[in-house]
Amino acid sequence: EDKVVQSPLSLVVHEGDTVTLNCSYEVTNFRSLLWYKQEKKAPTFLFMLTSSGIEKKSGRLSSILDKKELFSILNITATQTGDSAVYLCAVGLNDMRFGAGTRLTVKP
Amino acid sequence: GAGVSQSPRYKVAKRGQDVALRCDPISGHVSLFWYQQALGQGPEFLTYFQNEAQLDKSGLPSDRFFAERPEGSVSTLKIQRTQQEDSAVYLCASSFRQGLEAFFGQGTRLTVV
Numbered sequence: 001e002d003k004v005v006q007s008p009l010s011l012v013v014h015e016g017d018t019v020t021l022n023c024s025y026e027v028t029n030f031r032s033l034l035w036y037k038q039e040k041k042a043p044t045f046l047f048m049l050t051s052s053g054i055e056k057k058s059g060r061l062s063s064i065l066d067k068k069e070l071f072s073i074l075n076i077t078a079t080q081t082g083d084s085a086v087y088l089c090a091v092g093l094n095d096m097r098f099g100a101g102t103r104l105t106v107k108p
Numbered sequence: 109g110a111g112v113s114q115s116p117r118y119k120v121a122k123r124g125q126d127v128a129l130r131c132d133p134i135s136g137h138v139s140l141f142w143y144q145q146a147l148g149q150g151p152e153f154l155t156y157f158q159n160e161a162q163l164d165k166s167g168l169p170s171d172r173f174f175a176e177r178p179e180g181s182v183s184t185l186k187i188q189r190t191q192q193e194d195s196a197v198y199l200c201a202s203s204f205r206q207g208l209e210a211f212f213g214q215g216t217r218l219t220v221v
Binding site for chain 1: 112141143149151152153156158163164199201206207208209210211212213214215
């Protein structure tokens with residue numbers, strides 16, 4: 001059975017901290033791994049990773065995939081209160097299967 | 109349209125009532141997905157379309173759930189004889205083609221009372 005596991009389930013940090021969110025997977029027919037940010041409404045797309053070892057970066061966020069060890073990490077540096085959200089990892093097969101998410105709370 | 113549009117945004121149904129949830133994907137997007145998200149959980153896959161073909165419906169929880177996309181654009185998720193456990197946010201997403209990033213609508217929050 002396909003499985004996507006995220007850790008930690010929740011995390012509380014203070015502004016300025018750096019956080020690392022983890023996503024491990026066991027799937028057949030892997031195509032891609034995607035990260036989304038979900039605040040109150042729809043998940044918004046952050047990154048799509050298809051190749052191992054190539055870091056994707058957008059501002060203070062970055063992500064990398066390890067296809068040998070079957071995991072990905074999402075890093076957020078210099079966190080801000082606006083980063084507070086649920087971060088979802090999804091593994092793309094023909095469709096997308098999501099993990100349960102990591103709820104990040106950034107305190108001022 | 110500019111983004112994925114879902115309607116209604118909120119729906120309250122009495123137990124046993126049938127409901128229909130609509131999704132308008134981004135124009136030209138071939139792939140369309142439906143997810144069910146319970147409070148505090150990640151989105152759970154329900155079904156997937158490529159154009160009008162329903163390629164995977166393995167996530168539909170029971171035969172009370174039915175989805176269609178007859179012309180390869182707008183999709184409808186129908187739930188018959190709703191039950192309390194159907195209460196959730198139903199998310200629709202579309203992508204330009206298989207394997208690319210998907211964009212989500214705002215969801216329909218269904219409450220069954």
